[in-house]
Amino acid sequence: MSILSEIIKTVQERHEYLYELLIQHILLSLAAIVIITGIGLATGIGILYKPKFRSPILGTVNFLYTIPSIAMFGLFIPLIGIGYGNALVVLIIYGLLPVIRNTYTGLNEVDPLLLDAAKGMGATPWQIFSRIRWPLAFPTILSGFRTMVVMTIALAGLASFIGAGGLGQAIYRGINTNNSSLILVGSIAVALLALAADLGIGAIEKSLKTKAKKQNKKSRFLKYFGLGIFALLFIFMLLSKPGNSSGKKIVVATKPTAEQYILGEIISQLIENKTDIQVVRKFGIGGGTSNIHPAMLKGEIDIYPEYTGTAWLFVLKKPQINHPDSLFSALKAEYAKQFNFDWVCRLGFNNTFTLALPEAVAQNKNINTFSELAHQSNSFIFGAEFDFFEREDGFIGLNKIYPFNFKNKVELDVNLKFQALENHTVDVINAFSTDSRIRQMKLRVLKDDKLFFPAYQAGIVIRNETQQKYPELNGLFSRLEGLINDTAMLQMNYEVEIEKKSPGEVALTFLKANGLIN
Known part of the structure; x- marks a missing residue:
């Protein structure tokens, strides 16, 4: 099968999933762009009239711009947590430099002779700014805005690393499940979205630079093409799928592996089929347990699949317990005591x-x-x-x-x-x-002949507050107890990683085969 046909097939089979990611990407990008524009313009104008703040502000934004973006996402996790808020803050930080710099540069480079002439004619400071500085500086400011928009849309692709969704999730999921067509679809979608925004703003920029007094049809088209692009983005927002009418919502998270995607889908589809609770999927969170567990403590995540050995040694930092049943009993007690979390079941396989x-x-x-x-x-x-x-x-x-x-x-x-x-x-x-x-x-x-690695039995961890809030979840996951053995999990992983089936499809097949859903 050719690459093009694989891409088309992926889009056809996952159009709802991709559409949802597109909406998330647009909403995140638009929010960042609006905030960056407001802060950037105000700061650029401010440092024009307040020179003492110029060097510290420009130096700071230049320094922040040099920090690798992936590191910035990670740095804010302890302060903000994972998800939308973290991603929005990082996008704003990275987008400020071109807007502030171009705003200041454009306003500052206006010919002083024009300003002196305006003063001589009795123009007020506001008139000088609004009628001379701003119109002459606007092309430069718009150029900085254009750079910021394209960069923000592209950088938003990394937001999925911290569970903020967007088209980057398709790319990251494709990497995690060895699915090259999904990687290409996500990458192409981000590129096309950035290109559309760039062309739209470029058209406006070009129309503003024209010296013709009368606009012909082409120049009118160029002027409004960019506005049309942004209008389409807002239409996408309006057409986005609303949540369920009950207002019930639960966040399910996973680590960035094919196995975790499958388990996440099993959990999510079981909830959706047996209750009226809306499931928000935050799958493939970078850093795994080290980021998911703190997010659980903050209430940003309600439930996720975990492994007993990881929880005991990495989270609790307890001495090793080799007997699987003893480990689970101790783990269940400690999680309830320390975190108010419940290990509701063990799924049956040991992924050590x-x-x-x-x-x-x-x-x-x-x-x-x-x-x-x-x-x-x-x-x-x-x-x-x-x-x-x-x-x-x-x-x-x-x-x-x-x-x-x-x-x-x-x-x-x-x-x-x-x-x-x-x-x-x-x-x-x-x-x-x-x-x-x-x-x-x-x-x-190889055989672990000195038995270093403990049992890593997969299970489901849920916040007790979530179970109390949604009593319909009580007993739901006990039906999964011991239902997935090593062979079954290996087969499901093979179907996703090698046969390129979607985790949702594999999970649905499993749930139906075991009579858990109709």
Whole structure:
């Protein structure tokens, strides 16, 4: 199947999902653009008349502009949390520089002779500003506005990293599920939206620069084309789907993996089918537990799938408990006591950490266990996701038990590890036992012979406040208890990652096959 036909198929099959993301992207971008414009124009005009503030303000916005955007999103998580508010603040910060700079530059570069002439004719300061400075500076100001708009629309694509939605979610989901057509659809949509805005503003800019006293049809078209673009954006807003009439809403979040997308859809579709509660999906949140758990504490998220080992070692930072049932009982009690969260069920499969390398290499080097790998580790490059190197239940703790001395360690996105292994960028990776790509790439899963990794049984965590608010949720998830074994989860992951099915489709099939929904 050609790339074009795959893109068309993806749009046809997921048009509702993509439409929803488009609306989210437009709303976020428009809100940021309006606020940036107001603050930027006021600040640009202010530093024109208040020179003592000029250097500090321009220096500050220039400095903020140099901070990598992904880092800025992360920096605001402790202060603002995840979601829309965080994304809006970051977009505003990045958009201020071109507006402030161009506003000040345009107003400041007006010919002083014109200003002196106006003063000599008795013009008031307001008349000088409104009739001379502003009209002459407007093309420069509009140019800065144009740059800001395009940049804001493009940068809004990163908002999905912190659960703020938008078209970037399609890109991020495509990366996380190894779906190249979804990546292309999301990327093309962002590019087209930015291009449409750029062409519209450019048309207005061009029409303002024309010296013709009478506008012909073409110039009139150019003048109003940009206004038409923005009118269409507002129409999209008006046509966006309203929420359910009951006003009930619950936020379901997931980490950025195919498995988590599937589990998130199972949870969401079960709620939607059995209750009248509207589900807001915040799937694929970057940083996983480290960002989702604080958001749960703040009430920004109501429910998400988690793993027992991660919760016990990474969140609670407790000593390891090897027996799965004892671990779950202790975990359930601690979560209720410390966070007022409830582990409502265990789904049945154990997605524990493991280490893997190509079967041919393992066979050649006679490596079957973690200890055997440790003895030869100076010959290998190890790759893992960023947070694995920071976690006590990750490389820090693992290296205390097994004396690894890898030739090099590479930090990369959780979903790029297998590509790095395939491209020989790394030789060994950490993996999850239910990852379908282990089977696809014929990797050897090594035995944890000293039993470092605890059980990572998947379960569902929900805020007790949410259960009290919506009593119809009580008992709903108990129907999922022990329903998904390792083989079933591996198969569902394979369907999403290898066969390119959507997580929603796979989840629906599972729910129907098990009689959970009609």
